Amino acid sequence: MKARTCWDAVCTVEDLVPESGIAVWTDDGPVAVFYLPHRLPALFAISHTDPFSGTNVLARGITGDLKGEPVVASPLYKQHFSLVTGQCLEDENVSVKTYPVLLDGDKIRLEVPIDQSESAVA
Structure with a gap:
């Protein structure tokens, strides 16, 4: 059974900084x-x-960019994470979750899981 998701508006285009990242909060963290x-x-x-x-x-x-792969280097220990797959380039056993992104007018939307427990019938 596929997990249910929604497209959550998390920020606007004006919030973005070129060549950089911003932190947003979602129901998935x-x-x-x-x-x-x-x-x-x-x-x-x-x-x-x-x-x-x-x-x-x-x-x-x-x-x-490492060998054509867009990456971010952690500011703490400097490991590189693929922005496409979430894979750590220095440790094949470690990865971070990735999220599909959608530009909807001036809104940035992320596809995030819906908490199944909220819709469960008691």
């Missing part, structure tokens, strides 16, 4: 949204939580 205007697609979203430290810092990381 903190998410880092990145705007890389020189790439197509230009919008990426991954978990904001650094899995090595447990700290919400990935939106503050430095964006770049």
Whole structure:
């Protein structure tokens, strides 16, 4: 059974900073949204939580490109995470969650899971 999702409006285009990330809150937790205007697609979203430290810092990381892969380097321990797959490039056993991103007029929407417990019948 596929998990139910919704497209949550998390910010506007004006909130974005080119070549950088911003942190937003979703029902699925903190998410880092990145705007890389020189790439197509230009919008990426991954978990904001650094899995090595447990700290919400990935939106503050430095964006770049490693062998054609858009990445963010964690500001704490400097591991690189793919903005496409969430995979850590230094440790194949570690990854962060990725989120589909949609530009809807001036709104940025993320596809996030709906909490199934809220709709459960007692």
